[in-house]
Amino acid sequence: MSTTLIETKELLDEVSPTMCVAKWKQVTLHLHNGHTHSCHHPQVHPIPLESLSDRHDALHNTPQKINARLQMLNGERPSECQYCWNVEDLKGFSEGNLFSDRVIKSSDSWANQYIHSFSKDKIVDKVDPSYVEVSFSNHCNMKCSYCSPVYSSRWVEEIKTHGPYPTSANFGDLQYFEESGELPIHHSKYNPFVEAFWRWWPTLIDGLKVLRVTGGEPLLSKDSFEILNQLKVNPQPFLELGINTNGSIPFELFDKFVQNAKSLLEDKKIKSLTIYTSVDGWEETAEYSRFGLDFSLWQKNIEHILREIPSATVVVMSTTNVFSVTRYKRLLEYIYTLKSRYLNENRWIPIAIDIAILRHPHHLNLSVLSPEYHDAFDASLDYMQQNSVEMGSQAGFYDFEINKLKRLIEFIKSSPQGNENIDLADSRKDFIRFVDEHDRRRGTSFRRTFPELNSFYDLCSEMIAGE
CATH class of the missing domain: 3.20.20 (TIM Barrel)
Structure with a gap:
């Protein structure tokens, strides 16, 4: 497993030292209240309702995510991803003995094949995910x-x-x-x-x-x-x-x-x-x-x-x-x-x-x-x-x-x-x-x-x- 993670980190670094595939290819959709996030660490944020009239993929491609993707491609650290930055500031990360969820998620089968897909032309605004978690309602019996x-x-x-x-x-x-x-x-x-x-x-x-x-x-x-x-x-x-x-x-x-x-x-x-x-x-x-x-x-x-x-x-x-x-x-x-x-x-x-x-x-x-x-x-x-x-x-x-x-x-x-x-x-x-x-x-x-x-x-x- 560690070899795979090391290789994944190297591939990510070829794009950017802050690149994370989850920001492009993973999404959780809280359709019951119109909120979303990519990766479970960042707080949810609202999906602009007006954006859905002509682009249903805007459920995922929100302005907040698009901005975070641009930051990642430019080697910047989106503030919503502080959980991973805290890990990466530890000594073990730089020594290759510790891996953040940014690397772990990007190594998964739904993510690793896409590492370079969104770097060449800086495609950030219209992306279909490969991993979707969706909630249609909060209807519950408990x-x-x-x-x-x-x-x-x-x-x-x-x-x-x-x-x-x-x-x-x-x-x-x-x-x-x-x-x-x-x-x-x-x-x-x-x-x-x-x-x-x-x-x-x-x-x-x-x-x-x-x-x-x-x-x-x-x-x-x-x-x-x-x-x-x-x-x-x-x-x-x-x-x-x-x-x-x-x-x-x-x-x-x-x-x-x-x-x-x-x-x-x-x-x-x-x-x-x-x-x-x-x-x-x-x-x-x-x-x-x-x-x-x-x-x-x-x-x-x-x-x-x-x-x-x-x-x-x-x-x-x-x-x-x-x-x-x-x-x-x-x-x-x-x-x-x-x-x-x-x-x-x-x-x-x-x-x-x-x-x-x-x-x-x-x-x-x-x-x-x-x-x-x-x-x-x-x-x-x-x-x-x-x-x-x-x-x-x-x-x-x-x-x-x-x-x-x-x-x-x-x-x-x-x-x-x-x-x-x-x-x-x-x-x-x-x-x-x-x-x-x-x-x-x-x-x-x-x-x-x-x-x-x-x-x-x-x-x-x-x-x-x-x-």
């Missing part, structure tokens, strides 16, 4: 504790009824999203950004390498199923298709998706299928964190796709947070069971876990926990290591899965201020304000669901009482 009205229609409904949560930043406040222009267009109403996407589709699809559909809950959107229909009539045998789903929708609807996707794979109308689903805990702890989740239904649906489509890949995206600390090992044991049960004849493991660290909101960040909980994931790490592919388990955990948990443990045991630059006292007070209001609004019980965290709850409550 309101996860760390989500927001931008990505969940149920969050919108709750905030309209009860107002924002009484944290220091008024968590979930609709006024903030209205002022920033990020409040979604209701899924039942006309959406000019979605219309522009479908006008763009006939010229867009033939150049796509990766297409990932997200939401909201995308399987509640008719546009997601229209994607499948379009691929039936216009096959893309080199396309990697990804679908994000919470996996907790009615079985009949989930099966409709499974059968459609199964036929696309069997008829070789797409190259591959990856299902990205999210769970952060086990049973009732997972249901508390991701409110609206039916954990047993999630299990039924995920196992259904593993049985029906053996060639598909399921990735469990686990956004670890305060609610993840008490029964996480049980989740890993279940995933290991699925790895073993659905190991196919080619010894290929069809399911993996991608362990991420929740960064925001701060009051649910693992950094707020008191030191007595800093070893909460140690037993989980031991379990993964004992059941790893490296230790001889044919259906075990890969190094990349284990390394993600190691990173989490390092994070949780380090200084919260060093990791997040947060005010620990304020975040702990906000934690109490949030969970108490969560329990009042949603009929949940933090103390009953997380008895192991009662001492932390009491610690935070005393801070509130002392104000």
Whole structure:
């Protein structure tokens, strides 16, 4: 891998020391509120609605991106890409031992063949992407504790009824999203950004390498199923298709998706299928964190796709947070069971876990926990290591899965201020304000669901009482 990255960096440097293919060939389209970005690090920015009347590719080729591309070709550093510049200013980058996401993304198969495509004539204003992530609406049947009205229609409904949560930043406040222009267009109403996407589709699809559909809950959107229909009539045998789903929708609807996707794979109308689903805990702890989740239904649906489509890949995206600390090992044991049960004849493991660290909101960040909980994931790490592919388990955990948990443990045991630059006292007070209001609004019980965290709850409550 390092050789490939070194070669990629050398090719990029031939164009410019700040060149990044993602700015040209990757796009995330938040059609539900008319925002976009290329690469997940820069903040989203609005798509000028007036530009769509005669150029639907303006969904991607916004003035902000065009300006950033010009800067890159001239060897300048766009400010929105500061995440990568911070990495590249470290000693390891100049020594070739450390690589920024600018290099890593540009080395991917959807990107590396295009490194020189946009330099000779400085083509910056009209580019079709090869990697598209698209959200058609925020329509969702869940309101996860760390989500927001931008990505969940149920969050919108709750905030309209009860107002924002009484944290220091008024968590979930609709006024903030209205002022920033990020409040979604209701899924039942006309959406000019979605219309522009479908006008763009006939010229867009033939150049796509990766297409990932997200939401909201995308399987509640008719546009997601229209994607499948379009691929039936216009096959893309080199396309990697990804679908994000919470996996907790009615079985009949989930099966409709499974059968459609199964036929696309069997008829070789797409190259591959990856299902990205999210769970952060086990049973009732997972249901508390991701409110609206039916954990047993999630299990039924995920196992259904593993049985029906053996060639598909399921990735469990686990956004670890305060609610993840008490029964996480049980989740890993279940995933290991699925790895073993659905190991196919080619010894290929069809399911993996991608362990991420929740960064925001701060009051649910693992950094707020008191030191007595800093070893909460140690037993989980031991379990993964004992059941790893490296230790001889044919259906075990890969190094990349284990390394993600190691990173989490390092994070949780380090200084919260060093990791997040947060005010620990304020975040702990906000934690109490949030969970108490969560329990009042949603009929949940933090103390009953997380008895192991009662001492932390009491610690935070005393801070509130002392104000």
